[in-house]
Amino acid sequence: MHNSxxxxxxRISDNVIRVLIYLSAFVSVAILVGIIGLVVIKGAPHLSWQxxxxxxSSAKNTFGILGNIVNTxxxxxxxxxxxxxxxxxxxxxxxEYAKGGKLVRAIEFTIETLSGIPSIIFGLFGMxxxxxxxxxxxxxxxxxxxxxxxxxxxxTSSTQVALKSVPESYRAGATxxxxxxxxxxxxxxxxxAMPGIITGIILxxxxxxxxxxxxxxxxxxxxxxxxxxxxHIFKPGGTLTIQLYLSMTKxxxxxxxxxxxxxxxxVFVLNRITHIIANRMNKEKG
Amino acid sequence: MENTKIKVEHLNLYYGQNHALxxxxxxxxxxxxxxxxxxxxxxxxxxxxTLNRMNDLIENVKIDGLVELDDxxxxxxxxxxxxxxxxxxxxxxxxxxxxMSIYDNVAYGPRLHGxxxxxxxxxxxxxxxxxxxxxxxxxxxxxxxxxxxxxxQQQRLCxxxxxxxxxxxxxxxxxxxxxxxxxxxxxxxLMEDLKKKYTVIIVTHNMQQATRIADYTAFFLVGxxxxxxxxxxxxxxxxxxxxxxxxxxxxG
Amino acid sequence: xNKVLSIMINSKTKSRVExxxxxxFKICALFALIAVVMMTGYMIYSGTPALLKVGIKEILFSxxxxxxxxxxxxxxxxxxxxxxxxxxxxxxxxVPIGVLTAVYLSEVASSQMAKIxxxxxxxxAGIPSVVYGLIGILLINPVMYKLELFFFKNDPTxxxxxGCNLLSxxxxxxxxxxxxxxxxxxxxxRSVPKHLKSGSLALGGxxxxxxxxxxxxxxxxxxxxxxxxxxxxxxxEAMAIVLVSGNSVNLPLPFNSVRFLTTAIxxxxxxxxGTHRQVLFTIGLVLFIFIMIIxxxxxxxxxxxxxxxx
Numbered sequence: 001m002h003n004s005x006x007x008x009x010x011r012i013s014d015n016v017i018r019v020l021i022y023l024s025a026f027v028s029v030a031i032l033v034g035i036i037g038l039v040v041i042k043g044a045p046h047l048s049w050q051x052x053x054x055x056x057s058s059a060k061n062t063f064g065i066l067g068n069i070v071n072t073x074x075x076x077x078x079x080x081x082x083x084x085x086x087x088x089x090x091x092x093x094x095x096e097y098a099k100g101g102k103l104v105r106a107i108e109f110t111i112e113t114l115s116g117i118p119s120i121i122f123g124l125f126g127m128x129x130x131x132x133x134x135x136x137x138x139x140x141x142x143x144x145x146x147x148x149x150x151x152x153x154x155x156t157s158s159t160q161v162a163l164k165s166v167p168e169s170y171r172a173g174a175t176x177x178x179x180x181x182x183x184x185x186x187x188x189x190x191x192x193a194m195p196g197i198i199t200g201i202i203l204x205x206x207x208x209x210x211x212x213x214x215x216x217x218x219x220x221x222x223x224x225x226x227x228x229x230x231x232h233i234f235k236p237g238g239t240l241t242i243q244l245y246l247s248m249t250k251x252x253x254x255x256x257x258x259x260x261x262x263x264x265x266x267v268f269v270l271n272r273i274t275h276i277i278a279n280r281m282n283k284e285k286g
Numbered sequence: 287m288e289n290t291k292i293k294v295e296h297l298n299l300y301y302g303q304n305h306a307l308x309x310x311x312x313x314x315x316x317x318x319x320x321x322x323x324x325x326x327x328x329x330x331x332x333x334x335x336t337l338n339r340m341n342d343l344i345e346n347v348k349i350d351g352l353v354e355l356d357d358x359x360x361x362x363x364x365x366x367x368x369x370x371x372x373x374x375x376x377x378x379x380x381x382x383x384x385x386m387s388i389y390d391n392v393a394y395g396p397r398l399h400g401x402x403x404x405x406x407x408x409x410x411x412x413x414x415x416x417x418x419x420x421x422x423x424x425x426x427x428x429x430x431x432x433x434x435x436x437x438x439q440q441q442r443l444c445x446x447x448x449x450x451x452x453x454x455x456x457x458x459x460x461x462x463x464x465x466x467x468x469x470x471x472x473x474x475x476l477m478e479d480l481k482k483k484y485t486v487i488i489v490t491h492n493m494q495q496a497t498r499i500a501d502y503t504a505f506f507l508v509g510x511x512x513x514x515x516x517x518x519x520x521x522x523x524x525x526x527x528x529x530x531x532x533x534x535x536x537x538g
Numbered sequence: 539x540n541k542v543l544s545i546m547i548n549s550k551t552k553s554r555v556e557x558x559x560x561x562x563f564k565i566c567a568l569f570a571l572i573a574v575v576m577m578t579g580y581m582i583y584s585g586t587p588a589l590l591k592v593g594i595k596e597i598l599f600s601x602x603x604x605x606x607x608x609x610x611x612x613x614x615x616x617x618x619x620x621x622x623x624x625x626x627x628x629x630x631x632x633v634p635i636g637v638l639t640a641v642y643l644s645e646v647a648s649s650q651m652a653k654i655x656x657x658x659x660x661x662x663a664g665i666p667s668v669v670y671g672l673i674g675i676l677l678i679n680p681v682m683y684k685l686e687l688f689f690f691k692n693d694p695t696x697x698x699x700x701g702c703n704l705l706s707x708x709x710x711x712x713x714x715x716x717x718x719x720x721x722x723x724x725x726x727x728r729s730v731p732k733h734l735k736s737g738s739l740a741l742g743g744x745x746x747x748x749x750x751x752x753x754x755x756x757x758x759x760x761x762x763x764x765x766x767x768x769x770x771x772x773x774x775e776a777m778a779i780v781l782v783s784g785n786s787v788n789l790p791l792p793f794n795s796v797r798f799l800t801t802a803i804x805x806x807x808x809x810x811x812g813t814h815r816q817v818l819f820t821i822g823l824v825l826f827i828f829i830m831i832i833x834x835x836x837x838x839x840x841x842x843x844x845x846x847x848x
Contacts, residue, residue: 003373003454005358008366014746021646024638025655028720031713032658035665035673042676089566097560098567107567109837110574116767116833117577117826118774120800124807124822125577128584149573156570182559210666213776213800217807244668248781253676260669267664275657340736345649372742382733385756394751395741444737451741 036264043261046254055225063255067223071237076208078144079151080201087155088197095163096185115153119214122150126218138236143219150214151204162196195281199274206270212241221246288315291455291485292337297351299332306332308509319477319486321500323493328506330489334457338374339367372399375453379460381440383432388424391432391443395451410450418446419476438469458488474499497521505529585823588816597820603787605814612817616787618824621799623790624704625772628711633765636719644727645749663717667778674710674782682706686793699795702784710778715768726760727753759843763836770832776800799825
């Protein structure tokens with residue numbers, strides 16, 4: 001009586017599940033390849049210098065997204081100017097000063113809540129609060145303030161992660177040399193956390209570029225260029241994504257795919273940058 | 287007369303560039319306790335894991351040589367590793383019960399191998415727990431989470447779990463190194479019983495443990511099996527200078 | 539006397555800077571709290587007037603939506619159902635694919651394959667939702683239209699949608715929740731201790747048995763969080779589905795043209811006035827409440843997971 005280890009058993013259920021696993025992974029990748037492929041194929045023929053260097057003109061019957069590009073840049077810059085200090089500062093408080101307790105738990109809960117609120121709700125709130133109550137109307141500023149709320153959790157959590165990975169020995173070292181807390185944060189902690197903070201900012205830019213629902217009722221959809229540099233922020237302005245949506249509602253899919261291609265290129269570039277930063281951070285660590 | 291259960295010939299193992307086991311040749315005997323001793327990093331645990339092919343899980347491992355279990359080459363292409371591991375059970379250094387009830391932990395293996403009959407399972411669970419000298423301590427709360435047991439109990443549960451699949455060989459990788467002295471004693475006592483039914487191979491960093499429980503002992507040093515023989519002989523009259531140095535505590 | 543370096547004086551001036559710094563950071567941290575409190579306040583403030591004016595029953599428990607009629611009716615029950623059914627459908631399709639992909643990435647794939655699949659999933663997460671909508675219109679709707687013709691050709695009661703239906707929206711949503719489900723499930727699976735896996739393999743478990751009987755059960759808290767986050771994402775998505783779901787208020791049946799909570803707001807906010815506009819804010823409030831419930835469930839799940847590990 002001898003139990004051989006040679007008679008290989010075939011487990012049908014194992015093989016079925018294995019096929020399903022491969023199939024799922026294939027589907028996930030195929031969806032991405034399909035989307036990017038379709039956007040490139042349909043968008044590339046309509047991509048031109050005129051598209052990105054001019055503003056749409058009904059007189060000349062041309063389509064151009066320069067105005068949208070400028071609006072997008074405006075919104076990115078203003079949003080980040082508002083949200084970066086708040087997000088980084090908040091993370092510094094939570095990680096370096098706060099010692100637990102109800103308030104901290106409440107803040108952490110609200111940061112999580114904020115990251116789960118759908119953009120359409122941000123849009124409604126921004127429209128009512130910044131637009132109507134603060135009388136900013138449909139403007140780039142209203143849009144940027146609304147997006148600042150949306151991007152806040154991204155910056156805060158990225159900074160928190162970065163702060164947590166600063167070795168405790170740095171803190172001990174600095175305190176041991178008589179450095180005060182603020183001095184230590186300024187000279188040691190924030191610089192070491194900088195790659196993480198930058199990653200957060202880039203993720204934030206990605207979110208702003210892709211956003212539409214929160215901007216539709218706050219920043220509006222205008223695509224004109226405004227000469228007045230500062231006055232522009234009080235005027236409505238549609239980003240690239242909003243323009244894409246408008247082209248879709250008008251069933252101008254040629255325009256839509258051209259804008260989609262520009263957006264996907266931007267997303268891809270941002271994605272690469274975060275990877276480069278992450279790789280550099282890993283190298284430094286080990 | 288000893289029956290050879292496992293036959294190892296010219297076994298070499300490489301982790302990438304690192305030559306971790308060098309030309310190991312030995313016979314392991316049925317219904318005996320065989321101990322592998324040696325300083326940490328000597329390859330004794332690595333060698334243990336080649337006997338049930340747990341090294342397969344690690345990337346970049348290359349093995350050549352022969353390992354035969356009941357005259358079947360366990361590295362043959364025809365081998366079903368799940369059958370091999372059913373036949374060659376293993377108990378790890380850290381107790382690793384699954385996060386489920388005591389009952390489900392022991393029944394896990396039999397269920398994997400297709401036993402669904404409740405009565406059969408009950409019987410197996412009871413016998414296995416008895417075999418691991420744990421039954422009396424847990425018989426009233428088999429539904430309790432295995433994680434609620436003490437470290438020593440968890441390790442005996444892992445032994446019971448290994449017994450439940452009716453193995454023929456049991457590999458133990460420093461099974462008591464994470465345990466307190468009393469739990470260690472309980473597990474050592476178990477060995478006498480276990481070897482009546484099983485072939486037991488134990489890796490230990492504790493020489494006294496080897497002298498207490500093992501019939502045969504092999505001494506390893508930097509990937510080489512230096513000496514192998516009856517435990518009494520190895521400790522009383524070591525043939526190799528390095529064995530003697532290790533036993534007398536001059537290094538390791 | 540003045541020349542002596544005193545640690546007393548030093549610490550006094552320093553402590554002022556220190557305190558100011560701490561206060562500034564604290565105010566920054568409080569912003570999230572203030573924002574959520576204000577948003578909650580404003581959602582309630584702008585969402586309740588319609589409830590009082592039109593009546594809770596007439597809005598929440600009626601399915602007749604006719605805001606522009608002479609005698610307008612504002613029942614949003616069908617809209618609520620659509621959001622629930624749509625999210626459930628997305629979960630039903632997206633979660634199995636997502637979890638199995640996570641299993642692939644963490645347990646099955648070679649490290650080279652993982653290096654291809656993982657960035658693809660990340661990129662999927664970065665694609666703007668409007669682009670998903672665009673793909674939906676050009677790829678999914680035509681297919682749905684063919685199916686619709688096939689199924690309802692001889693059905694005189696069916697209102698044709700050209701493929702803009704619930705099913706199209708569900709497929710888009712399922713794709714959109716994939717990255718969330720995959721990423722969170724994957725890190726949950728990766729954090730299962732390796733010794734559990736070796737324990738199961740050493741008992742003669744096959745790789746697949748080990749994954750499904752030990753690893754996934756041990757990762758269930760994380761996978762559950764992934765599902766709940768997926769629900770949140772699906773129920774809150776607007777722009778990807780507004781143009782592919784047909785946008786008329788109907789019962790959420792697969793081939794019906796439907797309107798979600800989110801798409802109701804997007805499509806009507808630009809022109810709605812008076813009570814109609816207030817009702818749209820009520821819809822916003824309902825959506826907000828759903829999201830808050832999901833958030834609380836999520837916090838509970840994570841907490842129960844922490845308790846288990848402690």
